[in-house]
Amino acid sequence: xxxxxxxxxxxxxxxxxxxxxxxxxxxxxxxxxxxxxxxxxxxxxxxxxxxxxxxxxxxxxxxxxxxxxxx
Amino acid sequence: xxxxxxxxxxxxxxxxxxxxxxxxxxxxxxxxxxxxxxxxxxxxxxxxxxxxxxxxxxxxxxxxxxxxxxxxxxxxxxxxxxxxxxxxxxxxxxxxxxxxxxxxxxxxxxxxxxxxxxxxxxxxxxxxxxxxxxxxxxxxxxxxxxxxxxxxxxxxxxxxxxxxxxxxxxxxxxxxxxxxxxxxxxxxxxxxxxxxxxxxxxxxxxxxxxxxxxxxxxxxxxxxxxxxxxxxxxxxxxxxxxxxxxxxxxxxxxxxxxxxxxxxxxxxxxxxxxxxxxxxxxxxxxxxxxxxxxxxxxxxxxxxxxxxxxxxxxxxxxxxxxxxxxxxxxxxxxxxxxxxxxx
Numbered sequence: 001x002x003x004x005x006x007x008x009x010x011x012x013x014x015x016x017x018x019x020x021x022x023x024x025x026x027x028x029x030x031x032x033x034x035x036x037x038x039x040x041x042x043x044x045x046x047x048x049x050x051x052x053x054x055x056x057x058x059x060x061x062x063x064x065x066x067x068x069x070x071x
Numbered sequence: 072x073x074x075x076x077x078x079x080x081x082x083x084x085x086x087x088x089x090x091x092x093x094x095x096x097x098x099x100x101x102x103x104x105x106x107x108x109x110x111x112x113x114x115x116x117x118x119x120x121x122x123x124x125x126x127x128x129x130x131x132x133x134x135x136x137x138x139x140x141x142x143x144x145x146x147x148x149x150x151x152x153x154x155x156x157x158x159x160x161x162x163x164x165x166x167x168x169x170x171x172x173x174x175x176x177x178x179x180x181x182x183x184x185x186x187x188x189x190x191x192x193x194x195x196x197x198x199x200x201x202x203x204x205x206x207x208x209x210x211x212x213x214x215x216x217x218x219x220x221x222x223x224x225x226x227x228x229x230x231x232x233x234x235x236x237x238x239x240x241x242x243x244x245x246x247x248x249x250x251x252x253x254x255x256x257x258x259x260x261x262x263x264x265x266x267x268x269x270x271x272x273x274x275x276x277x278x279x280x281x282x283x284x285x286x287x288x289x290x291x292x293x294x295x296x297x298x299x300x301x302x303x304x305x306x307x308x309x310x311x312x313x314x315x316x317x318x319x320x321x322x323x324x325x326x327x328x329x330x331x332x333x334x335x336x337x338x339x340x341x342x343x344x345x346x347x348x349x350x351x352x353x354x355x356x357x358x359x360x361x362x363x364x365x366x367x368x369x370x371x372x373x374x375x376x377x378x379x380x381x382x383x384x385x386x387x388x389x390x391x392x393x394x395x396x397x398x399x400x401x402x403x404x405x406x407x408x409x410x411x412x413x414x
Contacts, residue, residue, distance in 0.1 A: 015381070015412060016358050018388035019089070020351045026092075027348050030141035040136050047152035051109060055159040055212045061298065061315050065242035066166060 074291065075106045077322070078215035080113040080154065083131035087138035088344035090329040090337035093387060096142040096347075098219055098324050103148040109213055110144065112136065112153045115160070119202040120189060138347050154209065163208035164201070170241055171204055171234055179203050180226055207231040211238075211316045219322040228321035235316040243302075243312030252307035255300035263289060271308050283308060327387050332361045334380035358384070363408040364401070373404040381412055 033040050063069055079099065087096065102108055112132045118125065132153060139151060154160055176182065177200070186194045210218055210231050218228050245251065256264050267289060273282035286308050290301065302313040330336065331343030338344060345357055361381055364374035376382035376398055385397050400406030 015384045015388050016355050019345065019349075019354050019358070019384075022388070023348060023351075023354070026138075026141040029143065030137055030348055033137045033140055037133070040133060040140070043140070043146040044136060044151055044153060047146070047150045048156040050150050051111070051152040051157045051213075052159065054109075055157050055163075057298075058212050058214055058316075059159050059162060061302070062163060062166060062242075065313075065315050066169075 075217060076213055076215045077102050077106045077108040077217045077219065078110075078210055078213050078319075079219045080111040080116070080209060081135065082113045082117045083128055083135050084339060085127065085131040085134045086339070087135060087142075087347045088337055088339060089347055090331075090344070091138070092142060092347045093329050094221065094326045095219070096139065096144070098326065099139075099149070100143040102217075102219065103145060106217065108149040109215065110139065110149055110151050111157075111209070112151075113209070114153060114155045115205060116154070116202060119196075119198045119205075120185070120192070120194065122196070122198065123192065141348055157212075160205065160208050160212055163212045164205045167204055167207055167211075167234055167238065168201065170237060173200075175230060175233065176200050176203060179230060181223065203227050203230050204234070207234050210319050211235055214317050216317060216319055217322045218319050219324060221326070222323065225321045225323060228319060232318040235318045238316050239306070239312055239314050243306055243315055245303075245313055248303065248306075248311055248313070251300075252303045255296075255303045256307070258296070258300060259293060259304075263293065267304070274308060328383060329387065330380050330383055332357055332380060334362060358412055359409070361412065363411075367401075367404075367408060370407045371404050374401045374408075376401050379408075381408070385411075 060069075079095070081091070081095070099108065099110060112135055114128050114132055117128055117131075121128075136151060140146075144151065182200065182203075186199075206227055207230065210228070211234075218231075220228060256267055259267055267286055270282040270286035270289070273279040274286065287305065290296070290304055296304070299313070302315055305314040305317070306312045331338065331341060332345070333341070333343045335341055335343060345354060349357070358381075363381055364376070364379040366372060366378065367374040376385075379401070382397070385394050389397070397406070397411055401411060
């Protein structure tokens with residue numbers, strides 16, 4: 001991929017190579033989400049729903065404590 | 072208060088760069104192995120400073136989520152969501168605003184700072200002033216006890232703790248609290264109840280912080296408690312009020328600083344970023360053309376790695392032997408900058 005091999009034979013761990021190597025699995029993991037954006041939408045929709053459930057538990061207590069319980 | 076829960080968020084800035092990756096995302100991926108985690112796209116926060124540029128928010132959010140997943144966030148372990156899709160955040164922010172003195176918000180160090188720094192826009196807005204309060208709602212609504220943040224955010228978490236304390240002080244009052252708390256202690260079972268009382272006494276009479284911690288652990292390990300009783304038992308340890316909103320802790324992790332290609336803060340808007348998922352040819356080009364120590368005009372001029380934007384990359388990506396070689400070579404002009412970058 002690079003042409004420096006013969007110029008700098010002692011090179012073992014180029015910063016450039018290290019970055020490219022580090023990013024390879026990131027590219028790989030991203031691919032299926034790039035191919036099918038609905039996967040991401042679904043993950044986030046599930047996440048929002050779960051977050052809302054947890055938030056609601058706290059809000060029941062907060063509303064009650066602040067005098068806003070009507071049930 | 073409950074089991075450990077981690078919460079953190081990021082403003083939607085679109086595709087992430089390696090500064091985001093090393094500064095936050097790698098840490099999130101680690102945290103999800105050990106704790107329940109919630110991570111959110113802070114789209115409302117984006118509007119506090121960029122209210123005049125809403126066009127890119129949605130697209131940026133989706134791009135950001137792809138990079139979170141690429142970094143290794145696992146949807147079966149981490150809850151990923153969009154702030155504005157959980158409207159309760161706004162409700163809690165509104166309610167917290169009822170009891171938060173304006174002075175607390177005006178005193179936040181970043182408030183005046185950012186107003187001056189981002190002088191190209193008018194930030195004398197209600198939304199910008201209230202931003203730390205919204206952040207408080209983001210955290211407190213999940214009763215998250217661990218909040219991984221950068222150094223610049225520690226003062227915000229401290230403010231959130233103050234807001235939680237004030238909230239509990241005002242709204243944790245309850246008619247017949249002491250009797251209800253005592254009844255709750257009994258429900259722990261005789262062995263745990265005795266231990267709880269011992270620890271509570273040790274804290275209240277001798278200020279033994281370790282005892283307070285131990286008592287909290289004991290409650291955290293106790294599964295079958297009604298929520299109201301749990302709040303009472305936590306509150307009874309320290310005083311005579313329920314703890315409705317537990318105080319979070321900032322989780323300050325030692326993250327390497329990743330400056331941009333020009334040595335300034337890495338940011339896509341400065342055009343000095345290496346993206347998290349950069350094309351390999353582009354990585355090569357960007358690093359090769361990076362600025363180096365300005366003192367090294369000629370190959371024979373010795374340099375100082377501390378003045379060079381490439382050096383932090385070596386600190387992240389290179390082993391000790393290479394780093395030693397770089398320091399020696401750079402400071403004695405034994406190596407050239409191009410050699411160093413390709414190392």
